[in-house]
Amino acid sequence: MFDAFTEGLFMVLQWKPFIYLLIGSFIGFWVGILPGLGGGATLALMIPFIYKMTPQEALPFLLGMHSVVQTTGDITSILFGIPGESTTVATIVDGYPMAKKGEAGRALGAALMSSLVGALFGAGFLAISIPIVRPLVLAFGSPEMLMVILLGLTCISTLSGHGKRGLLLGLLSGGLGFLCSLVGQDRQAGILRFTFGQLYLWNGLQIIPVVVGLFAIPEVVDLAVRGTAIAGNVSYGKLGKGVREGIRDTFRHFWLTVRCSAIGSFIGILPGLGGGVAQWVSYAHATQSAKTVEEQDAFGKGDVRGVLGPGAANNSKEGAGLIPTVAFGIPASSGMAILMGAFFLMGLVPGPEMLTKHLSLTFSMVWTIVISNIIIVAVSLLFINKIANMTTIRGAILIPFILLLAFIGSYTANNHLGDLVVTLIFGGLGYFMVRFGWPRPPFILGFILGKLAETYLYTSTTRYGAAWLLRPKVMIIFCIAVAVALYPFFQRRRLSRKEASHEG
């Protein structure tokens, strides 16, 4: 085992695989920064280039690219409030307000360092957990997966404001996201739902135009309303100074970063859930680390812990996502499904062989994730001052470029004008949601998971009838969801009582 582990390292460090790793990481760097250019789609675009490569060269190239996309995706989310990737939306919630307060450097430092910690955690998780995880993944059937989705939605709904009305708005928003995910041809009977005679809607609404509209348009409007730079009136050159502080924040809240990495890894190994859920559940967990009511209220307004949580989880899920893909041939996400396609092209069959005959190659994947993330974080930190100072550019100059990126990003989802219409509609919806205090994160989670939840519900009902509700694991996860929903009420009461006793 140890021999295979070191052999994997030397495999990556050979000059040809290492050059391919650098090329892949470089591409991944830009793919992450540019909104709309998704890691999965780029992975698919790169597949034709691996035909003449050996597996030892192709895997560092593909995985090096795929594993750094989330890291640099955080940069766009923090600086401009546009998600660089659909899996870096949660970073906006606290990262962008930090940039607006002139703390872009600190937010970037925290995001990059937590991403690195997350990536290393995920890679370590991949290295040690294959034998442990196998029974866990196989024990989760459709009913349990459905309950995990509900748990994710409950987690995020508790963030939607305090009190019963806040929870109600969160659940309503999540439900609305579920409803929007229904658009298109249903998977069970092929019936068209809410397509209004439009061929474009047959495949349903795509995540990128929806997310870009919902998040980018309100932020652009607000930037125009303020009439200043993103970082307000903070002068050029002062933003990069917080980078060290951001890096220190990662270690100051190290256990939070590790816990969020663990959350990301756990969700990463569950097929179908991926980064969309991991980022929000870890964000929810980060908000629960608040020790006072004031601290709790600071989330959403620029608390660095809101950057650390999703930053770590996004990256840790990448390594973990390889576990079911490599070990069982069950891709954990669309990106992993494409990667699995590449495995077959290279003549590799996911399954027990990858853990015996090709074990050193499997470990080379672990090392690829580690090395590519270290390189990209180091390069990003090197140029972070320049990157952070982009937030001091006058808003009026930035707005057309942000809009351009948003429109191009949306359009590349289907290369169809309908993508732009969807962006405009969801931009309007996003604006009204922000204006009237409806939280957007539960909407996105509901939207991402709607189709999957429907499939799990249908499979559970047809296979077990109503009896699936009484399965022990389902009941346990349901109880956890109820506890998660109630926890903020108890936490707030406990914190208020604690503060009252301090004042008394």
Add this chain to the structure above:
Amino acid sequence: MKVNGRVLMSLCVAVVGVIVVIMALRWPFKTALFPVIIAIPIVLMAVAELVMGLRGMKKSGKGGVDFKLSEDVDPKVAMRRTLVTFAWIVGFFLLIVLLGFPIAVLLFLFLNLKWQAKEGWRLTLILTAATSVFFYGLFIRLLDIHFYEGVILRALGLV
């Protein structure tokens, strides 16, 4: 009784929920199961939110973790700037529909930088040219993305 934007939004969501349930009644069981299970609680929750809104109940606590619109700008100025920004966004979309992506990108950047951002000719021309080259090089040449050509160019038979 207090009717405001939030109340209207709850009303809209409740109506959408009811429409989903009504439409789902025409679908077979396996197609209707999930929409109905989701839409019914949505209608109930939206009505509850509507009632709370009409009674003038405030959201307890200091709100949730999401982006907040700036409140330190005069509301009239804020409204005017909001409408102008939305007009530019819709205008960009219309430019794309009429003239196609490549020309619309060039025109939008130039017009926005010159008239909205009130930049000088030099910076406007440099930024427009540099972005157009980047757009053409990366998205059209390198990534080979097929961009919409626009109604006018199609009608004139230029594409």
